[in-house]
Amino acid sequence: MTEQRKTPLLDELEKGPWPSFVKEIKKEAHRPMANDVLGILERSYEEHISHWKHGGLVGVMGYGGGVIGRYCDLPEDFPHVKEFHTYRVNQPSAWFYTSDALRQLCDIWDKHGSGLTNMHGSTGDIVFLGGTTESLEPCFAELSHHGWDLGGSGSNMRTPSCCVGPARCEWACFDTLDACYNITQEFQDELHRPFFPYKYKFKFAGCPNDCVASIARADCSIIGTWKDDIRVDQNRVGEYAKDGVDIQAEICDLCPTSCMSWDGTTLDIDNSNCVKCMHCINVLHKALKPGTERGATVLVGSKAPIVGGALLSSVFVPFLEMEPPYEDLKELTEAIWDLWGEHGKGRERVGEFIQRVGLGNFLDEIGLEPVPEMVMHPRTNPYIFFEEELDEDEDEE
Amino acid sequence: MTEQRKTPLLDELEKGPWPSFVKEIKKEAHRPMANDVLGILERSYEEHISHWKHGGLVGVMGYGGGVIGRYCDLPEDFPHVKEFHTYRVNQPSAWFYTSDALRQLCDIWDKHGSGLTNMHGSTGDIVFLGGTTESLEPCFAELSHHGWDLGGSGSNMRTPSCCVGPARCEWACFDTLDACYNITQEFQDELHRPFFPYKYKFKFAGCPNDCVASIARADCSIIGTWKDDIRVDQNRVGEYAKDGVDIQAEICDLCPTSCMSWDGTTLDIDNSNCVKCMHCINVLHKALKPGTERGATVLVGSKAPIVGGALLSSVFVPFLEMEPPYEDLKELTEAIWDLWGEHGKGRERVGEFIQRVGLGNFLDEIGLEPVPEMVMHPRTNPYIFFEEELDEDEDEE
Amino acid sequence: MTEFERKTDIGPPHYEQFLPPVIKANYGKWDYHEIIRPGIMVHVGESGDKLYTVRCGSPRLLAITTIREFADLADKYCDGYIRWTSRNNVEFLLTDESKIEPLVKEVEGMGFPVGGTGNQISNIVHTQGWVHCHSSASDASGVVKAVMDELSPFFTGEKSLPAKMRVAYACCLNMCGAVHCSDIAILGVHTSVPVISHDDLPKMCEIPTLVASCPTGAIRPATVDGKPSVEIEDAQCMFCGNCYTVCPACTINNAETDGISIWVGGKVSNARTTPKFSKLAVPYLPNNPPRWPEVVEAVKHIVEVYAANARKHERLGEWVDRIGWPKFFELTGFEFTKYHIDDFTHAGETFNRTAQLRH
């Protein structure tokens, strides 16, 4: 084996209390590939610039996504990272593993790649960091043989992800793990074969705490919520008060709708004005619980800034039952994909598309009724595109 | 004199408790002009449509504004309103009059026009409703002879207006009447001779209650405010409490920054967090008063929807001393006019212009320092037009 | 004409000559005020001087006959001093308390109701309409009269409200009444694509200016039977009328389809909450002169629902912000339609981007 690259700058990053990615790379530095990563990275540290080039189209037979091609611009100096592609391996719901499953993945990657990974990528996939074009097919064959499949990349449905939900959280308002798995399986074709205008991401959060940041980074954000009253154990509330929680200041005063009152003994909630923000439940978690009539709010359209500026998802369905097989969610999804697929421009995310064509028109087309919950407030500008017989609006009472 | 037009539809509007504009028109119906107004208006009521045409350029010698030309589209049926122009006569500050002044105006209008007026127009002018082209010069000569001048119309400075302020209000933080008069006189040329891209309006409000709606309908909104502490007469506060005002609920809980506290005897204000909203002073007006270190906030850019959507004015100078001769305000105004005048498109209000070129660039050009008070929050999108040597930003502490 | 010396650039007369002595004496030194009863206020100076104000409603369109009568009243009761407010009400300024009642009697006898102070509904700021403007989608004075006849108990004080309630009217999207920040805004709307007179257009209008005037870019230059003109892409037109403003040959007025929309929840003052735009409540009601019953009914309904549900000091928009828009539509029974969802430039900024919802 070749001797390890000298990396004086990177070595600085082996110091300090936080675990070091440099140490991680060095753990695999006996492999030529990881060793060249050290070298080329050190070069970037010296020169303050990336030495990677755009990836061409690389992938496995029959799939349009799942692999990000990557080549370095210094193949002479670093021949072993001339090709340095990443695989996106679809993670299990909520990132649960057994030690055997992990070893299986490691053994496969040991054999076919750099030995470096990201656990996990930002979308949620297991990321195998750095493989050659040649290794793609054998590696994929071995992965799929053992029951692993690739995730998404390119203009297709991206790998869905979900919070730990009912597996380890008392607040889950629907089965995030099952919904995530079910949707991923239902749309395998859309996941592997790009034929959308751009990427489309799903994220499932069991409650409004949104532990997978779905509202910020999923074209379709499914966030658990409930309809009925918050369940209150007044005794446990009392214990919190005894233990020094200032119920008035820490709970009532921070409720977004001020719908709670505390008289020193009972916590009274006007549930008709509760907007399910979770705060009181978060703080008094032994005493308060979400209601039992549970489902989810479906929001659409969030994305990063490119091109029109970042977006958060906005309300489409205020409350949706989330029982398998999730027919309503699937129908809504297909209606959205049909419209966006037909009329969306290349590299136009659905959130941008909706703004271009107008939410009202978009709803018309997919057959969803407009409801006030969809907007913070009705329009303020008088530029109304009147259409139908206007008389319909006359009987406004 | 011709006999009065039959107006069965309009007659319906003579009924009811609210004073009737129909009665007003009829009071002058002995004049052919007012009589034809009745007729043509009745026709509009029958046909659901206006019978007025665009006005051509009519006006008085040497002025580009002050008169709105108006012609009807039924000159045969209503010959006396063939020409039916309006004069905008510049009102005195805060619309104060003596009976003699009113009679003087009435006599002039009696002689030269329809005998109908608007007291007042939305911008603030005395509006003489309906005169012929021929009558313009003599009417103006007589008006100006008696010390009255025309207001603005067209692409020029419009007639400034102001709230009653120090004349009859304990909250005025500067002399709105004097400032309004002073600015009107200073910019007579800009008022009468259109050479701006579009209209430019001034409105002066003595305090944040904004009784002239300046923040909604003035390109330059000057709103009185103060720097130091609210003056509190605790005894008078106590009396309010005794008289049944719930200080906690009606005052403290409605303070936008929750900077007040009430222990049943003293009202404590954290003035460093008071945003001068006026609410507590409005309700407890005998007990609370604005501070004594007074001035105004200057905001720029409000307008109606056409073309880009309605705008409210936004903060330019958080706190400006408002002492005669108002040099700072005049300098700022001229700087704004120079830039907008040179680069503004036709019919582009200054508020729209600022958004097109960017507030940051606009401030650069007029030499005003950016301050955080100008925005609700710093930018959220990363699309920064970096310019100068970036090192300046390095020492950020 | 020679008898008069024509002057220019003299500006308005100086206000000082119109101020009553009590105001000159207490100018900027007022201590406090009180609303004695709806429409009647006293302002007390630090000096102890008292200025009484009697405010009465006005149709704004006034005959000189009436103005002269006001002048006579001013002489009789106010030493000749009188003013108008920023909402077009008349204010008689007295120092002699004993003269208040007789003045009230006389002015109300003339048909001008006293009121409009404090949390009363004040006068409706409005515009020209069919009385004087070419682009009006409806009349102004008539709608205002019909609505105020219904709301007058809220003006005079028979009925009262939790907070100030400002109603405004504008007869087209130019919004000369600046209705865009009113508790209740009544707005005339055109709803048909402008009809172009291709003969007049070349004579009357500059085509580039016309094309540029359209907020949605619906207007394109075109040659119509040999002559230069424009064509309008119907689907892109949202009837703002700006093309008509700059070009008389693009007639937008339409007797059949012009109508009225209603907007709610705006405010101007900085009290408690920051200034707010009005939001769409009812997209379209028919033009129904002489008394516009549908409009009157809708406005009255909003006022009553607000009065019944809002808290003290809570402006209409503040009330809706507290209860939420879904509740507003539920309480009023107004239908929420696609028209209520913004689809102009900043539409996305109005979408509800949170899971905080009442269910």
Add this chain to the structure above:
Amino acid sequence: MTEFERKTDIGPPHYEQFLPPVIKANYGKWDYHEIIRPGIMVHVGESGDKLYTVRCGSPRLLAITTIREFADLADKYCDGYIRWTSRNNVEFLLTDESKIEPLVKEVEGMGFPVGGTGNQISNIVHTQGWVHCHSSASDASGVVKAVMDELSPFFTGEKSLPAKMRVAYACCLNMCGAVHCSDIAILGVHTSVPVISHDDLPKMCEIPTLVASCPTGAIRPATVDGKPSVEIEDAQCMFCGNCYTVCPACTINNAETDGISIWVGGKVSNARTTPKFSKLAVPYLPNNPPRWPEVVEAVKHIVEVYAANARKHERLGEWVDRIGWPKFFELTGFEFTKYHIDDFTHAGETFNRTAQLRH
């Protein structure tokens, strides 16, 4: 390869096979949880069963060597059960309380700190940087390591905060870390106009797509020495790099001018306040590997100012909303510049349109 049966469209393995028995037994029936101490939680089922979680920090970039060691630990202490979090921390899942301490000792011995729960600062969500991406304006892992070395007391619990504090990093405006809603966002920025290689461009890129990719329309088709290419209007370029994403011949990376910006006050949860975007705090700091001292210093400073001033349960953005942005800039000493004022599409919506101000 023949030894393996290649399959497609099978999707991920079913999660159930990876769930520990205690989770299967209490699935969806958890009663409550407690944070025993930073990094160690217990979740109690309605059944009374207890699931212990030991969370440790991770650099996210992991060698298979390390993953195998984690697997061994899982076998030794957790019956083989382990998971990762949405912020890339590792969570060991135990049922035997007595095994917690030895596990903590061993995992910390390996150099992986236990912590990151509750109001501790958790792991920094981040991206590829110089390790794997072509468009990175800076490295990702390196900046994160340098910052976390400084913040680690807030992770382990030596120091604590008023509320959750989420820090994220992205190496270019594509924001793969979705940093746009983080309490503190560290963002790599390009600040120079892309350099076009006119020879490669025709071969590598579709000109219409390239032209369309520019948010500001700064790119125009042009013919350069006979060949079809594009030109960039420098003044219109705000360095987003989208052209580089679609066209390798528009190189935006620049060793001299690439740098890092810092954003604050974003959040994702719906707790108390609705989700918020992060706002610009520091427009530009130099790229200074290997330890980016300026960036580390600025982030640490923000955390400390926040810790010293915010109220309990108050996220950074909620704190600033209460005290106002002028106060934030005063307390941090950061300079407020024209760069902080939005000038993109919806800029006007961020202007301060009220007289409500602290003076």
